[in-house]
Amino acid sequence: MGVTIKDVANLANVAPSTVSRVIADSSRISEKTKQRVRSAMKELGYHPNIIARSLANQTTEAVGLVMPSSADKVFQNPFFPEVLRGISTGAHENKRAIYMSTGETEEEIFAEVVQMVQGRRVDGLILLYSKVDDQVLSYLQEQSVPFVVIGKPFKHSESITFVDNDNFKAGKEATEYLIESGHERIAFIGGSLELVVTIDRLTGYDKAIQKANIPYRDEYVIHEEFLQKGGKEAVCELLSLKERPTALVVADDLMALGVLNTLDEMGISVPEDISIVSFNNVLIAEMARPALTSIDINIFELGYQAVRCLIKQIETPYAVAEQVRVPHKMIKRQSCKTIQMTKR
Amino acid sequence: MGVTIKDVANLANVAPSTVSRVIADSSRISEKTKQRVRSAMKELGYHPNIIARSLANQTTEAVGLVMPSSADKVFQNPFFPEVLRGISTGAHENKRAIYMSTGETEEEIFAEVVQMVQGRRVDGLILLYSKVDDQVLSYLQEQSVPFVVIGKPFKHSESITFVDNDNFKAGKEATEYLIESGHERIAFIGGSLELVVTIDRLTGYDKAIQKANIPYRDEYVIHEEFLQKGGKEAVCELLSLKERPTALVVADDLMALGVLNTLDEMGISVPEDISIVSFNNVLIAEMARPALTSIDINIFELGYQAVRCLIKQIETPYAVAEQVRVPHKMIKRQSCKTIQMTKR
DNA sequence: TTGTACGCGTTATCAT
DNA sequence: ATGATAACGCGTACAA
Numbered sequence: 028m029g030v031t032i033k034d035v036a037n038l039a040n041v042a043p044s045t046v047s048r049v050i051a052d053s054s055r056i057s058e059k060t061k062q063r064v065r066s067a068m069k070e071l072g073y074h075p076n077i078i079a080r081s082l083a084n085q086t087t088e089a090v091g092l093v094m095p096s097s098a099d100k101v102f103q104n105p106f107f108p109e110v111l112r113g114i115s116t117g118a119h120e121n122k123r124a125i126y127m128s129t130g131e132t133e134e135e136i137f138a139e140v141v142q143m144v145q146g147r148r149v150d151g152l153i154l155l156y157s158k159v160d161d162q163v164l165s166y167l168q169e170q171s172v173p174f175v176v177i178g179k180p181f182k183h184s185e186s187i188t189f190v191d192n193d194n195f196k197a198g199k200e201a202t203e204y205l206i207e208s209g210h211e212r213i214a215f216i217g218g219s220l221e222l223v224v225t226i227d228r229l230t231g232y233d234k235a236i237q238k239a240n241i242p243y244r245d246e247y248v249i250h251e252e253f254l255q256k257g258g259k260e261a262v263c264e265l266l267s268l269k270e271r272p273t274a275l276v277v278a279d280d281l282m283a284l285g286v287l288n289t290l291d292e293m294g295i296s297v298p299e300d301i302s303i304v305s306f307n308n309v310l311i312a313e314m315a316r317p318a319l320t321s322i323d324i325n326i327f328e329l330g331y332q333a334v335r336c337l338i339k340q341i342e343t344p345y346a347v348a349e350q351v352r353v354p355h356k357m358i359k360r361q362s363c364k365t366i367q368m369t370k371r
Numbered sequence: 372m373g374v375t376i377k378d379v380a381n382l383a384n385v386a387p388s389t390v391s392r393v394i395a396d397s398s399r400i401s402e403k404t405k406q407r408v409r410s411a412m413k414e415l416g417y418h419p420n421i422i423a424r425s426l427a428n429q430t431t432e433a434v435g436l437v438m439p440s441s442a443d444k445v446f447q448n449p450f451f452p453e454v455l456r457g458i459s460t461g462a463h464e465n466k467r468a469i470y471m472s473t474g475e476t477e478e479e480i481f482a483e484v485v486q487m488v489q490g491r492r493v494d495g496l497i498l499l500y501s502k503v504d505d506q507v508l509s510y511l512q513e514q515s516v517p518f519v520v521i522g523k524p525f526k527h528s529e530s531i532t533f534v535d536n537d538n539f540k541a542g543k544e545a546t547e548y549l550i551e552s553g554h555e556r557i558a559f560i561g562g563s564l565e566l567v568v569t570i571d572r573l574t575g576y577d578k579a580i581q582k583a584n585i586p587y588r589d590e591y592v593i594h595e596e597f598l599q600k601g602g603k604e605a606v607c608e609l610l611s612l613k614e615r616p617t618a619l620v621v622a623d624d625l626m627a628l629g630v631l632n633t634l635d636e637m638g639i640s641v642p643e644d645i646s647i648v649s650f651n652n653v654l655i656a657e658m659a660r661p662a663l664t665s666i667d668i669n670i671f672e673l674g675y676q677a678v679r680c681l682i683k684q685i686e687t688p689y690a691v692a693e694q695v696r697v698p699h700k701m702i703k704r705q706s707c708k709t710i711q712m713t714k715r
Numbered sequence: 716t717t718g719t720a721c722g723c724g725t726t727a728t729c730a731t
Numbered sequence: 732a733t734g735a736t737a738a739c740g741c742g743t744a745c746a747a
Contacts, residue, residue, distance in 0.1 A: 029489065031723095031724055031725085032725065033724080041733075041734085042734045042735070043725080043726095043734090043735095044725095044726080044733075044734065044735080044736090045732090045733060045734075046725095047725065047727090048726095048733085050725095050726095051726085055733085056733080057732060057733090060732080074485060074486070074489030074490060075490065075725075076489075076490060076491050076725070077490030077492050077725095078422055078425045078426050078431070078490065078491050078492065078723090079426055079724030079725040079726090079739090080724080080725050080726075081422045081725090081739090082420075082422050082423055082426050082723090082724080082725070082726090082739045082741090083725040083726040083727080083738080083739055084725080084726055084727085084739085085739075087422070089470075094459075102455060102456040102459075103452070103453075103654060105452075107452060108447070108449075108451060108452045109446065109447075111446060112446045115438075115471065115473045116473070116475070118473045119473035119474055119475065119479070123473070124470060124473065124483075124486075124487075125470070125471040125473055126433075126468060126470060126471075127459070127468070127470075127471060128468075129459045129462045129467070130463055131460070131463065135463070141418060142418070142421065143468075145373065145418030145419075145420075146418060146419065146420055146421030146422065147373070147421065147422050147740095148421050148468070284658050285658075291660065310447055311658070314629075314632060314655070316632070316660060373740095375739095375740055375741085376740065376742095385718085386717065386718045386719075387740090387741080387742095388717080388719080388720095388741090388742075389716090389718075390741095391741060391742055391743085392716095392742090392743095394742095395742085399717085400716070400717080401716060401717090404716080420739085420740050420741070422740080423723090423739070423741045423742090424740080424741055424742075425723095425741095426722095426723050426724070426725090426739085426740080426741075426742095427722080427723055427740075427741045427742045427743085428723085428741080428742060428743090
């Protein structure tokens, strides 16, 4: 079918190996021969067969992306397109292709990862999630395949390369901001406790209220999915309490949007009655009414840095694990209000 | 390094070709041998090298995705994650992997496509956009590589397999709905005229007002980017007119959100002062306040059907081009209002 | 039913 | 500086 290295070799009157060297721009080939070979390549419309090259030199120039298991729901969250954009940019700068997992259940995804790795389809992988007891992660570790986690691994994080925000600090700052604004009845609406990001932000929240001598209340901490539906359900729970919170720390913008709309339906206004700080600062945070005060976690950079780390790992085997902290920043908008201090 | 077909053959005391046949579950191998080989594979932890397989049988079991050139902006639109979800689901059902382009400029993307195709990295491609005079499309046609366009190709659409909505009809219906609600001063805010989808919806709009004997006004037709920023700019233009429109057909939910917020800032209320119908019905259409009346174009299905068509094309060479129309449906919400008829 | 031998397109090693 | 040849791991026509 296609034109191969042999065809080029014939036309240029050289050996196939010479053509190969010209492709690699080897310094041991005379400039004259290079010219001849190159014009032969052009004339024939030659393009190297990447598959054959991969087989010969055991490298693919491709990185694998492992999506979270609930792929159907996950794409609804703007986090993923944005992190994908960062990854895409990084991959492109490093001339790497992207290979995506398509599985939906955990088992399917695991099988795909094994395929990618053992099938030598990719040189390394990026995990777009981080959860407790992940078999994919264990597998990659024992195979010693280069990989990077976006988010902090639950265990052995010292020996794993990961890119993450300081979610503890972010959670703490969000909460402190509300405390400084005079709030004391502050609730936390987070995602699943299986996700390390939830744990970190919650711990930060905890630390902040503790530091301010505000008692921790179990009924003020709610866990739902990272979607607006989760936000809705959380609000219903919280508003049924005797002592309603005056402020909410919501672990995701999309959830916060659900919260916003539910509160609106119930005639509770933000920020007059309830203040909200959320996380991620995706587009909708700005577009919401009122616009949401949100912690910008620089999602693009998470993806971009993940690729950088991965390439580094691929190119320098036995490199030590690297931990990258992407800085966050609170973007203040209209969803928070200072209230009267109740004591002292 | 890894364990190969030969290792398995040795352990099972058979020839490598026998192992290969067991993998393919050939009917010409005795059940007894199969068992023996399989247990050998298990014992050694064997996994086929997909790269080698690809080289041998000239197939990759992977499909390539070509993103639009302005990758940075494009991911902000919820259209893409959703179509990606459809593609991902379809690919998974067909046991195909996904390769994504990472280039940003048109030239980069073109080079990548050539790599994918000539490098035999993919068996076929899906174009996630459709624009006038696309060199990628021309290239794929002349190479006779299986490919599917999401959206309608501008030229030669009969000979190209594509998956699209009936955007003409959708544009017409949206406009007719407003006309039936008593509106006559109806503006159209669309994306770039380079995009076929814009052309189709605009033509539908045109047809509808023509049919209703409403004169076409140049100043009522505006083209901006498919983002909320575009929506904002469009509104400013329209509201500076002497005769302000009473209704808007906005070609994208995200733009509509921009429109909504801009109108809000200017103290113009929706739907009391201006009615809006938009397209795509992504999550934010529902979450916007007021919730947007939007034409649901079934984005997931666009992606899903695209994969189906592509696989079909890959598996049956020389198949005729197929055109799939994904049905749309208007979702009525709170952004439209019936107004007093002015004449007759 | 199973084995032998060659080809897929490239790179790498060893000659020259 | 260049050529011949052997891998890379698998599929398959042909032989047995």
